Amino acid sequence: MARVFISYAREDQQMALRLYHDLHQGGHEPWIDKYNIRPGEIWRPAAQRALHEASHAVFLLSRCSVSKRGMFQAELKEALEVLREVPEDRIFLIPARLEDCGLPVFALREINHIDLFPDYDVGLHEILAALSGDMPSKGTADPELEEAIRFFRQGYFEEAARRFSVLVKRKPQQGKPRYYLVLSFLAGKRPRLLSAETMGKLEEHLCMALASEPSPQIRLLLALLKYDYYVLNGLREPPPTIEDLTSGDVRISPESTAELRAAVSAPGNPLWEALVRDAI
Numbered sequence: 632m633a634r635v636f637i638s639y640a641r642e643d644q645q646m647a648l649r650l651y652h653d654l655h656q657g658g659h660e661p662w663i664d665k666y667n668i669r670p671g672e673i674w675r676p677a678a679q680r681a682l683h684e685a686s687h688a689v690f691l692l693s694r695c696s697v698s699k700r701g702m703f704q705a706e707l708k709e710a711l712e713v714l715r716e717v718p719e720d721r722i723f724l725i726p727a728r729l730e731d732c733g734l735p736v737f738a739l740r741e742i743n744h745i746d747l748f749p750d751y752d753v754g755l756h757e758i759l760a761a762l763s764g765d766m767p768s769k770g771t772a773d774p775e776l777e778e779a780i781r782f783f784r785q786g787y788f789e790e791a792a793r794r795f796s797v798l799v800k801r802k803p804q805q806g807k808p809r810y811y812l813v814l815s816f817l818a819g820k821r822p823r824l825l826s827a828e829t830m831g832k833l834e835e836h837l838c839m840a841l842a843s844e845p846s847p848q849i850r851l852l853l854a855l856l857k858y859d860y861y862v863l864n865g866l867r868e869p870p871p872t873i874e875d876l877t878s879g880d881v882r883i884s885p886e887s888t889a890e891l892r893a894a895v896s897a898p899g900n901p902l903w904e905a906l907v908r909d910a911i
Contacts, residue, residue, distance in 0.1 A: 633687050634684065635660065635685060637650060644665070659759075683713060690703075690727065694732045725744075726742055773798075782794060788818035791815040805844070816833070
């Protein structure tokens with residue numbers, strides 16, 4: 632478990648709180664001023680103490696945070712001083728960009744940063760990997776996975792499914808290929824019209840994906856399928872509630888929302904309807 636200090640500009644508080652909850656759900660101990668400074672406590676020394684006691688520090692970079700004067704800049708300078716005492720082979724300072732923006736100080740340009748845009752879930756996965764010590768080096772992205780995703784996003788679902796199937800057999804421990812394999816197979820099919828055998832296989836893929844990569848979009852897709860197939864077909868008595876199916880955070884990025892809407896058609900399914908309304 633990592634103790635993670637989160638620094639952000641006030642204008643970016645919503646995203647900072649989202650990251651806080653996601654890191655906590657990931658089994659870590661995040662620290663953020665809004666929740667962790669007690670009433671009556673002097674906030675500046677409290678933040679300094681938390682930064683020095685942290686095993687990692689995530690700094691959320693945006694055009695606002697890198698350009699304004701204030702506590703964010705002070706905390707960044709303090710973190711760079713702490714970094715000087717950290718062994719070079721250890722990750723401590725993690726710059727995470729919320730949008731396309733420059734890096735506020737030259738020292739950050741030597742540190743591999745993470746982007747939480749355009750796909751927040753991808754960036755979150757990279758942060759969690761860094762906290763667990765499994766962060767890949769620059770240039771280690773899986774080219775076969777990236778190519779398969781490109782086929783999927785271009786609408787070549789059959790070819791994408793074939794490529795994801797190969798990746799699942801080759802790397803069964805990875806969750807992302809299984810998630811996209813299910814999306815590629817669906818390609819507009821109505822979940823409630825699937826056969827029991829097909830539904831069982833899709834459930835198995837998504838449950839295995841969640842076991843290795845507990846991301847919100849995988850959880851939401853599984854919940855969407857289960858509600859459409861079991862509840863709307865009246866196959867369970869009593870049926871599972873939406874709360875049962877979506878236990879935990881199911882907020883996903885706009886890109887993931889668009890992918891789910893494009894791959895699944897489920898009018899009347901409250902989860903799918905919420906996706907259409909951008910309510911998830």
